[in-house]
Amino acid sequence: MTLSLHAGPNTHQAHVSVTAVNCRGSQSTTAPMPLTKCPPPSRVEDGLPASRHRCDDKAPAASVPTASKSKQPTSSTIIPEAARDTLDSIPIGRVDSYKIFNKIGAGAFGNVWNARHLHTGKMVAIKSIRASRMAILREAALLIACAGNPAVVELQEVVRAVDMDKLYLVMEYGGASLDSIISARYHAGRPFTEDEMRRVMRRLLHGVKIMHEHGIVHCDLKPANVVVNKEDPRGRILKICDLGLARSVTLPPPDTSGPVPGTLWYMAPEQLMGDTDCNAAVDMWSLGCIMAELVTGKPIFQGSNVFKQLHEIVHFLGIPDEVSLMQLGVSASTPSHLRDAVLEERLSAAGFDVLRGLLEFNLSDRLTSAAALQMPWLTLKDADAPSPARA
Known part of the structure; x- marks a missing residue:
């Protein structure tokens, strides 16, 4: 596979052109990849008359x-x-x-x-x-x-x-988004406790595990696509929404003409590099991004375009050998800085093992939902912590 990166005229966008060699040796070139993490659509782009936006x-x-x-x-x-x-x-x-x-x-x-x-x-x-x-x-x-x-x-x-x-x-009706709750908690100076983070991640991992077992990959997991609703005895209920980009083994994909679109800050490296196959590992990367956001209160990777997003990922995780020739402006000896961004007082060593496993650059090394749920951090019994969604 050869990779070519170039920034688009809009600083929020970039195009990735990938030429892939398939199993028969022929080549196919994908079209520039669309991204959903762009500036909000204008009223004209939204397709609504201005008066109807009220x-x-x-x-x-x-x-x-x-x-x-x-x-x-x-x-x-x-x-x-x-x-x-x-x-x-x-x-x-x-x-x-x-x-x-x-x-x-x-x-x-x-x-x-x-x-x-x-x-x-x-x-x-x-x-x-x-x-x-x-x-x-x-x-x-x-x-x-x-x-x-x-x-x-x-x-x-x-x-x-x-x-x-x-x-x-x-x-x-699913209630407020997890994105808005994380933001409110962060700005109120009340970060999530580790018990709260574990409860959220256990719920999401269980839900994604069931989806994957039924042959469905969400492909656009992010805090904005998780809603938080009514209270139950263990806290508020979190649910995944917006399956517009999801892939299924029984339904045709929403678009077969090019790479899988997604939301830039939560896209796995293989998506950013133009992979046309949205598999379960993509969702696991996104869950890692959500977990990091629960810890820090903000997205951990915040590139303004595909090139810069890959640079952010490599800066935090280091450069795997197979991508050491990518022209990202960093050396192949760059170590991981993930622990520097996720401090030990905010996330224990057992919790960091889960996060690191979800944010593996190589999809073959990334945790599955089933494997993650068996890790010590997620099998711990919850303490009597407050609800994870009381903003």
Whole structure:
């Protein structure tokens, strides 16, 4: 594999061009890799009229803001029979069964509003996707496949807008994001205790383990894609959301034309270098980034583009032999500085073993979810610590 890095005109972006040799010896060159960790989309990019970006508690349910109606390219991927059966079984309701309140989330691929079912009074989250109808049905199918996983948000139904051919996902309301809670705790000077960090990581690892056992890889794990909701006897409940970029053994990928997209600060090295195969090891790296953020209160790798992100990773972890020729401006003898960033008074040696195992540069050396859950730090009994989400 040969690697070429060059910064784009926007300092928040870069392109990675990778020429890979497949098992038959032929070469294929990938297109520049899209990233989701870019400046927030403008109102024009968001596809919404400026007046609709105002949070309006009195907006009628049928007037859920929609993405641009521009035609999306049709995927040439043949949908497996099992996937087609799953998609066909998804019930379609009506969006005017809900009262829409304010927007609670906005991302590169869609928006989320909170809403209340007019008949039951149940609070839910409604998500739109700025892509084809197949994309939203695909995410619905992935959520259905995760039904019964206590660490993944539950799909309620798919609904259609009354006056247009637009579909939305209706999911259980998950509460505040882990990202906002980490930020609030950090700025309040109340960092997470080690017991709290262990509780969060155990929950996420269990959820990811179940996903992986069912052939699903999330591919975009980050604190913003973890929501924290109601209290149970052991603290608040954390759930993984946003499976828009997830890969499945039974469903076609969302985009087969190039490398796997993701969120820059949480992308594994192989993603940054243009790998087109999003496997379970990618999720484990992202969980390592989340764990480091729980310890330090901020993302551990904060590159402004792909090149700088790789440089950050190499600076903290050192340079593995097989990538020592990458022109990253550091020598091959650079030692790991991960322990310098994650102080021992914040994370014990047993906890650091887990973090280091999740942040292995080589995916073959990276911990699996099952292996991580067997490590001493995660098998310890929780102390009587306060809830990990009391911001």
